[in-house]
Amino acid sequence: MVRLADRLFKKVDQDGLETLIGKFKDFAIEYATTLDNANQSGQLSFLLRSGIERLLQEWNILSRACEQRRETNPKYMKSEDRQESTRYYLEQADAMLASYCARWKSPDDPVYVPLQTPVVYFEKLYRISRALFAPDIPVISIPLSDYDAPDRWQALAHEIGHHIFWNGVTLDEFVPLQNRMCQAVMDALCRKLGVDFSTAEEAIVGRLNLWNLWMEEVFADICGVLFAGPMFALSAQDLAAVSVSKDTELVGVKNDAHPSLYLRPLIALQVVREIADRSSHPYYRDKLMAWAGMGEEVTRGRVPSYEDQLRMQAAREARKSVGGEYDLPVNRPSLSDRWLAFAPKIGKEEYPGAHTTLDDLAGDVPLIVHTLLNKPVWPGDRCLWDLICCHAGQECRDDHRHKTIDDDLADL
Known part of the structure; x- marks a missing residue:
């Protein structure tokens, strides 16, 4: 050799x-x-x-x-x-x-x-x-x-997230960093659920352990959006739609390291909201929020319905001759029709072995994403925001901000 x-x-x-x-x-x-x-x-x-x-x-x-x-x-x-x-x-x-x-x-x-x-x-x-x-x-x-x-x-951005998860710090720091990530997520969920992990009932423990099992994949999806931008969120919906032939396949299987396909598009959409919330450009922030939706209820309910998309399309057509500004569609029907049709009736299903429903897990997504992005668990009390100059980050985009924003909105 x-x-x-x-x-x-x-x-x-x-x-x-x-x-x-x-x-x-x-x-x-x-x-x-x-x-x-x-x-x-x-x-x-x-x-x-x-x-x-x-x-x-x-x-x-x-x-x-x-x-x-x-x-x-x-x-x-x-x-x-x-x-x-x-x-x-x-x-x-x-x-x-x-x-x-x-x-x-x-x-x-x-x-x-x-x-x-x-x-x-x-x-x-x-x-x-x-x-x-x-x-x-x-x-x-x-x-x-x-x-x-x-x-x-777009999956290349996700794979870079895996590389950072394993190699972003030296080997001596790897295990302590993973422990701090898991502890931060567990503490945040316990506060949300109002429980003490040491005395929590079996269903709660299963729910907490499930997010620890999914930690690496969730981290990689977060990095996917930070590196590739909102288009990664769109590709996550595409993946969910083309990967299943019946609604039960959105649930997932027990002990899988990958989050349920019902949840993965929500993880990416929540990162888009975090990016929008931090943007200093009001036009970009408002358009991203309109595309990704705002708040936990929208997350739990997925994205707006197909009928809403048609109404928005008609509104865009009516405005074509007026301003020339980009308007973000909520989604591309060609990518998500099947996924949207499955989502409403499968959310009440329990994830295998976790004793909790997919909708309950979907309600955890905003907290999980916010914690992994903002908790200073990295060496030197840094958070992930400090370490990745994200797709729409101010430090990376000041010189070409307007062009980048227009490109993003046009692509979406």
């Missing part, structure tokens, strides 16, 4: 991948030597085999990423050839991820890990690779089915 890595290193034309291969070489030699020394007694052969298999998995990812970049540089291609080029789309994905990494505001503090040039490759699913030898380089795959469809790459 090391000799092959040397050969690949000479042919790679991507900064993050070059760094990754160099770190892999150093790590592979040290890792294999350590395992071999530990196995001198012959009692750790299984551990040695497992370690080598793990190295091979990492090598397969690196070699695939290199192979997919072996085409001619797209800037030297004819236009018609460029549209068929794998490397052309990889470079677009690299640039998108690099823009997300640039908004991770790693403090000047040794416990935080700054993010370097990310690496993208095409595979079966969206997936983050957790490389112990390079925690500062996000390595993310895009499904082959989406390779030439950048408008469907």
